[in-house]
Amino acid sequence: MEQFSTMFLSFIDTWGYVAVAVLMGLENACIPIPSELILGFAGYLISAGRMEFFHATVAGMIGGMVGSIVTYYVGSHGGRPFIDRYGKYFFMKKSHVDTAQRWFDKYGVKAVFFSRILPVVRTFISLPAGFARVNMKKFIIYTFLGSLPWTMFILYIGWLLGDNWKSMLAVGHEASLIVATLIVLICLFYFIRYKRNKKRL
Template identity: 85%
Template sequence: MEQFSTIFLSFIDTWGYVAVAVLMGLENACIPIPSELILGFAGYLIFAGKMEFFHATVAGMIGGMVGSIITYYIGAKGGKPFVDKYGKYFFMKKSHVDTAQEWFDKYGIKAVFFSRLLPVVRTFISLPAGFAKVNMKKFIIYTFIGSLPWTMFILYIGMILGENWKTMLAVGHEASLVVSAILVLTCAFYYIRWKRNKKKAVKQ
């Protein structure tokens, strides 16, 4: 997919938000297009004044949600045997599917949220959720609240880096892990603070 990077960037530069939505849809449908490439470049375009942060976030989320739902239905309708047999024709690595399955087996539907903050697994987690035919409403909610901070953060990093946005691509998954750690710690911080405030409100 690396050889298509120039094409993807040109697509985003020409079609803007539509391209961001389409490519994020493909990425969340397990096509190996790095979200750092899509959202990182979109972040640069925000820096350059060619995009708006809010609209880019909406486009990325719409595409990501649609791609995730499609992948869920592929898992629900075809099952794991179907994905194992035909997934390779859609660039789905069996090892990635198996890793996502391990996460789902260990954490259940909660993995749909937490794995959205992790590289590789974040896109493949929709498959085991589909295999298990989890409640669609819960799947959509967990996908949304897990994908939103990732989408916004990568856009923000691309915007802050500006012309150096490709640094994220050079660092690769290590950068994703750092971003994931920051997001997890941030979520944990606000969750703990919310719990403490709730306890104080009850005591009062």
């Protein structure tokens, strides 16, 4: 993995936003490339003045959305039997697919939103959504809304850490929990605000 990581970083260093989009697309297509590696390094390049935060966010989101949609269609057209038989050739672990399936079975299409900030599940949740052939419009909206805070957060942390951006690779799961907590707090804030405004009317 170390050898591949060096290759990925060199790719981003040379091709910039295009590389970020391509790698995030692969990551969301269930290829095991840590988004912390891609976006963390992009964040470092932002701190070095070689990228812009907005453009890096757009590149990451475009790649992530395309990869998620492709994976959705693989799931919807191939089904679980296809993934069980051929997934191993694309580095898809059955245990990871099972975990994503449990989340989807429990929370339905809403899992597409919440799982985008969770380790492992965020990459594989598109498959069970495809298996179930959920409404494509809902899938795209939930994927976008769930992926945006994660993409921006990791870019921002890489930007803040600068030369020390690699330290986030060791705390990837903890980063997911931080983002999840922030989103829950923000949702709670707006829910309480909505209730208070409704009472005043």
